[in-house]
Amino acid sequence: MPSTDPAPGLRERRRDATRRALEDAALRLFARDGFDATTVETICAAAEVSPRTFFRYYATKDEVLNPERRARQARLRDVVAAASLEDPDDPDDLDVALAALAALAADLGTDRERLLLQRQAVITSPALRGRTYDVLQSWQQTLAVALAARRGAPPDDLAALSAAAAAIGVWQAVVARWLDDRADPDLGDLLAEAVAGLGRAGSRA
Missing domain, CATH: 1.10.10.60 (Homeodomain-like)
Incomplete structure (x- = not known):
């Protein structure tokens, strides 16, 4: 039958x-x-x-609130792993971390309205505000472990941890600006602008 x-x-x-x-x-x-x-x-x-x-x-x-977090973190790991295959001798963890986040920007760029609602939801609850910190830490840890793995370093490698923390800090600033800007700029363009600004600051140091 x-x-x-x-x-x-x-x-x-x-x-x-x-x-x-x-x-x-x-x-x-x-x-x-x-x-x-x-x-x-x-x-x-x-x-x-x-x-x-x-x-x-x-x-x-x-x-x-974060239904796609695991899938997106898996994508982050994949992009970092691919970077190690393309140029395994490249020691610049920060560049790799920022490139991985740039790949995610394309995925998130169409979710602005949902992310605005998500942010408003978090504002309403002290418990959720605390949970947001835990979520950011999970992103940072995912990135740090992937960066360390691409160089065959242990998961607590200080260079990888530092690069991941810096990259997530840039990401937070860029996403906040993106959500606040009524002109609805492109998320990837804002991230590229922030990364370029970091490069100029480094050259002046």
Whole structure:
């Protein structure tokens, strides 16, 4: 008897659509009502799904805020690893780190409205503001370990840790400017401008 299940591609599209609906509903509600005041049930009602469906995708409410973090951090590791293959003798960890973040800028450039809602949600909750620090630390650690690995150094290599910290600091400043600028500039262009500024500052030192 033929299967009545949707084709794998259709099932995946339906899952993606449900996930997107939950994330969009959650971000709008977090920004409007505050993270702490928004319940899973409220999110589900707005997305027109059941709480059981919600927990099929997310273990906790706060996971909705950074659903693509693992995939994007994996991409960061891949870009750093590729840099080591292209020029394994290049010792400049900072250049590699900034190039990896530039690759991510293209992915994030289309998510400005969602990131604005995400930032507004974080403002509403002291707990989320603390969690944001942990998220930034995870990005920095991911980058540092990848930079160390490309040179065969241990994960706590000081040069890699320093380069990762510097790169994430630049990234934070650039993303903040991007979100604040009403002209909606290109994220990649802003990052390139910041990196060029670092180069000029270094040449004057």
